Amino acid sequence: MTTKALFRDDFYLATAEGTVTAIHPDGAIELDQTCFYATSGGQPGDTGFLERADGSRIQLGQTRHGETKDIILHVPLEEQPRPEVGETLVLHVDWARRYKLMRMHTACHLLSVVCEYPITGAAVGEEESRVDFDMSETIDKDEITARLMTLVTENHPVFTRWITDDELLANPGIVKSKNVRPPVGLGRVSLICIGKDSSVDSQPCGGTHVSETQEVGAIHIAKIEKKGKENRRFRIRFGVPEQSA
Numbered sequence: 197m198t199t200k201a202l203f204r205d206d207f208y209l210a211t212a213e214g215t216v217t218a219i220h221p222d223g224a225i226e227l228d229q230t231c232f233y234a235t236s237g238g239q240p241g242d243t244g245f246l247e248r249a250d251g252s253r254i255q256l257g258q259t260r261h262g263e264t265k266d267i268i269l270h271v272p273l274e275e276q277p278r279p280e281v282g283e284t285l286v287l288h289v290d291w292a293r294r295y296k297l298m299r300m301h302t303a304c305h306l307l308s309v310v311c312e313y314p315i316t317g318a319a320v321g322e323e324e325s326r327v328d329f330d331m332s333e334t335i336d337k338d339e340i341t342a343r344l345m346t347l348v349t350e351n352h353p354v355f356t357r358w359i360t361d362d363e364l365l366a367n368p369g370i371v372k373s374k375n376v377r378p379p380v381g382l383g384r385v386s387l388i389c390i391g392k393d394s395s396v397d398s399q400p401c402g403g404t405h406v407s408e409t410q411e412v413g414a415i416h417i418a419k420i421e422k423k424g425k426e427n428r429r430f431r432i433r434f435g436v437p438e439q440s441a
């Protein structure tokens with residue numbers, strides 16, 4: 197059975213109800229629908245807890261995909277109670293953590309606007325994110341920070357536009373990732389658009405994002421590392437740069 201991914205239509209959905217459809221041999225819980233994001237595209241899966249009818253909790257250590265991308269598995273921490281198939285649970289995402297991931301993930305998109313090179317890898321984290329670019333130039337990190345913060349304070353809208361797989365394949369230019377496959381295969385692809393009429397950016401992405409750039413808040417480039425001759429790793433952190441803090 198597939199899991200209805202409620203977060204796709206509402207990135208801000210922190211709680212929802214779901215019914216257990218299967219318990220996997222390793223204890224992973226499959227539900228008919230969920231607001232828990234499963235690890236993919238460089239964004240870690242959600243943590244949080246599932247609340248049973250008697251108010252007791254099943255604490256989750258991670259959320260990941262099953263055999264296919266349309267199955268989402270909720271993985272309990274050790275020694276948690278095991279629900280029954282057919283049981284309805286109230287799902288509570290650790291919202292403080294997820295919101296940080298949404299802010300960071302959106303910041304990674306802004307970095308790809310400021311730094312116009314092909315992306316070779318990315319990992320979103322609660323405290324720090326990294327984006328790798330195929331580039332050999334040396335760039336001043338404070339200048340990149342200043343340009344990022346301009347996009348943040350200009351407060352551009354961030355929204356999703358759905359296109360078909362065929363539309364995406366007909367317009368390969370909109371994909372910035374060099375060796376990360378765009379999320380095709382489900383018939384439709386979400387384009388994350390920034391700015392009125394996508395004037396700032398649009399990029400296929402299956403992750404969760406904030407709805408306006410101001411929500412990203414203060415961020416800065418903490419470090420730019422040289423990873424090989426033609427690869428630069430940018431590390432994004434929250435807050436203002438240390439020397440001006």
Ligand SMILES: [Zn+2]
Nearest residue numbers: 301388401403
């Ligand atoms: Zn994204």
